[in-house]
Amino acid sequence: MKLTSECRNFLDKLTEYLHGLLSSQEQDEIEEHLSNCRACREDLVTAYKLFKDEEELSEWEPASEEETRSVWEKIRHKISQVSEWTKARADELAREPWFALFEPDPLSCTRGASDSEPAIEHIHINDVGEGLQSEVFFTKSDSDSVRMKVAVLKEGQRAKHIRLTLTQGNGRERSCALRDTCAVFDDLTTDNYHLKVSESGQDKWDYAFRLSGTGVENG
């Protein structure tokens, strides 16, 4: 049987439930579900019995250096990070060293800038690998759609023979060659995306992310 969204919600909040960290509304929702779902109730009882088994806390051995390193190496590339939307005025952004990659004339942004300037909701991400430095700059428009600009550098200069392919969760694919300082993808909405950067036909950088109202989550 497929898990229902209520089952998933319970399984996601099981620890918080047992530790009494949920709001009363969240607790009521979970208990309503538990009163009708036998499988979740069984899991709750299993978790509770293990949870209260305090005597196990008396002693345990720490892992070796090698074991620790091996675990970290195994998981570090899989850890998802969320970059949240932050607000800054155009003149503040213009002072960021990376901003010139996306705005060739950053000084133009500062002209006439004042405290009353509307703040730009944005996220900046960079990643270095395979000899390429990829910089991504997301900005939100008034209608909450997102513009994504991608710059790719090699040894500090704009990389050549670069093609970018952005695939959206709904299957829509956009592809373009990097001709100017950066490539622009407009009208992105909340969804999963996968950006592939290739150099002379060879895949160099894969960037899977989810765009949401909170920000950009990788992985």
Next chain:
Amino acid sequence: MEKLTREQELDILNKCLNDCSRCDDLIRQYHRLIADKVRKTFFSKKVSFTEQDVEDMVSETWLALFNKNCEKLRKYDSEKGSLATWLWTIACQTTIANLRGKKDCLHLENRNKRNDFEKAAELLNDGKNTLTAIECKETRVLILEECLRELTSQERLVVKLHFFDDLSLREIAEIQNRDVSLIYPPISRARKKIRECVKKKEQA
């Protein structure tokens, strides 16, 4: 190794939360504890497993803790218990959720449901309840199932935890983070409602 003090635990935790590349102390300190809890969860769920399964679940647990800028790790509240308990509960949760993704829940539901209801019918018999007087076991189970639907969700949950899952009132209170004095009233109300419901069904 001796149990860490709360201060030592918080030092290790904060070092990791302040800089994700410095979580090695946290992993070193709790890795084997988490592996042990994963094994115990497999045992409790009566699932056969290999050491590779344990290793995979331990990695999944660490990912669950570190993902989204350590969202789950940041939720730890030292007022509510030790860091070790928080980590092993996440290990248990991760293992259970993973097993649920694989297991045929419908099969489990059909396998034990009837026994549970028959046992509960016996336990709910407080001398006034005529449920056990119904000879046909199938009818008894059906009536109890219908009567349970007429309870509030809180009454239904405590009845199931107490009579189906054999938890004491104190244990139910602990699970629900409620005072134990708040657990008996819904059970008592539920018994009364079930009694009335059974009578009504018998007369019908």
